[in-house]
Amino acid sequence: MSRIACLLVPDLAIAAACRADPDLAGLPLALSDGVGTHAPVVAASAKARERGVTPGRHTVAQARAIAADLVVRPRDAAVERSAVLALVDVAASLASRIEAAADGAVFLDAEGASHLVATETGLATALVARAARVGLGARAGVGASMTVARLAALRGDVVPAGTELGFLAPLPLSCVAPDPTLAATLERWGVRRLGDLARLPAAEVGTRLGPAGAALVRAARGEDERPLAPQPVRGAVEEAISLEFALDTIEPLLFVLRGLLDRIVARVGLDGIGVARLRLVLGLDDRSRDERTIPLAAPTRDLKTLLTCLRIELEARPPRAAIVRMTLAAEPASVRAAQLGLFHPPGPAPEQLATTIARLAVLCGPDRVGAPVPVDTHRPGAAAVAPFTGANGATRPSPGGCHLVVRAVRPPRPVEVFCDRDRPDFVRGAGLGGRVVGAAGPWRLVAEWWSDGACARDYYDLELSDGGIYRCYREQRSARWFVDGVYD
């Protein structure tokens, strides 16, 4: 027999609103469908309901008349969707077969999680704890079917195998949400509990009440109409929010983005992975969209680094209008793993390294951080960078000795060279100058003659009276002199 776990959030709309704005938690809160005093209230927090506010019955004006301290916010579908996706991420962190129901409940194959959590009680506890990490007060339950698991989750219970009927029997009929007509008929029959309904023969009930009646009997017995239908759930981690007022300055915008990033980092952290790329979609006040992608040098979960990347991007290219809506999507990626060697010095921890590289990329530019790579060219001083993985190399014999190396001058610095009988005699340029006291050369270098970047140069090593030893060249085409390196 299969075992299904269910994770759900009672009052999802309220929970999602409180997740997006933690200051709302604990307040008498009502959500309206639209703005204005005539908009109907569609959800209310426990404190608002205690004061008499009833969703579906009252308008905003009526609710405010009932409870003067009521806080009313328009319902935000984007925020609710983000909350449901966060619940899916929580389930996906413990199981691979997951189905998200239309009402926001998430079902998962409890047997698939047994290798991570030994007991079903432990699984329920882990689900609730992880949901709390992403800012949702969820409940979890485990049962033999989705129906049982959902009802168990509402009570925060685990129903052991074989005890489903006993668990369902005392529950009221409203737990399976019957059609009002069917509910009235069953009420007339004296069927008030699920146990009463489960005892009736399904075929006979089907004859009298139709297929819906038979389905109701099967639900009362804890049987599902269909098995769990797993869905692909992994993709970009997305958080969205609609703003009450348009934002036209960067600091408030970053404040809101920080909240979105905070929630994304919490979701990504469930799997111990990082963010490799951010995609920011801004809904503007002029009804247009501003979409931009921010690549990161390495996967990271460091909130400060991610926020700095966003700030730099927004400061470099400010949106053309005020912002009323924003969606931030993060592409998750594994933080590079490294195997430490018993006889090697410990290198940087992969996650710490990723964060460090991302911070350095923000400081210096992404193309200015990495492992140096020689370029396959005859042009001296050419360089490129490759992604730095921090791979620890095997210990090997030291090369030994000390060599004079060339410090590259990028870009080559133009200098004036005065020659005596075709030999360099005096050099003058920015930051250097003097009589030539030692020289070697010339060496002719002709490279990339087949391309636009062709170069034909005569190279000299010149020791000047200022103490420096320079690598200079004369362009054959222009007869101009440059310094492109200093021996040091």
Next chain:
Amino acid sequence: MSAARALLDSLGRPGDIRLGTARPDAITRLPTGLSVLDEALGGGLPRGRITELAGPRSTGRTGLACAIAAHATAKGETIAWIDPADALDPDAAAKAGITLAQTLWVRPRSTEDALRAAEIVLGAGGFGLVVLDTDSTRSGAGRWPRLARAAERTRATLLVVAPRRDAGTFAALGLELTARRVRWSKEPGQLGLLEGVDARIMIARSRIGRPGRTLVVRQACA
């Protein structure tokens, strides 16, 4: 008898430890790979400390830094090379023996950014050697205490390569390349080949040993 004395010196003599005082950690060393220099420094550059390598242009300070970095990568260390002047030539570095895959090359756009980058790299931990190769560190006077603390916390050797020493008392070791002789394959004034440079290194400052010693390192063209 001397072996027993050496053992007591390394482990501590009975009664040496005062209650309530922590025994200072022994300073470990990052060997430079140059036996003359290692012998003069007592094993190499101190880990968790700032070492300054200063000297005028073309005295071989970059070559010496490359030799130290090459030896560190050969021993499996991950290193960082912070290069605000964008002066590192990967081809020359590889010829000097540096394993490029173990080298994080950071090219900040200013000295101030370079000092900040050094602090970030040191803070990450796991880097055995961080080379800060700059033409000037004067703008970073306020950064030295932070860099010294970060290096000490992560046990990394911060090697500052600059024309002159600027870290003051925050540097545990100061090496100065004071004089040199350029070797040409022919007499000066005639066209020939640059063979190398003889660099004279003076231990100008040492908080963990005796300063003042001078030694000569012969550098050949790669």
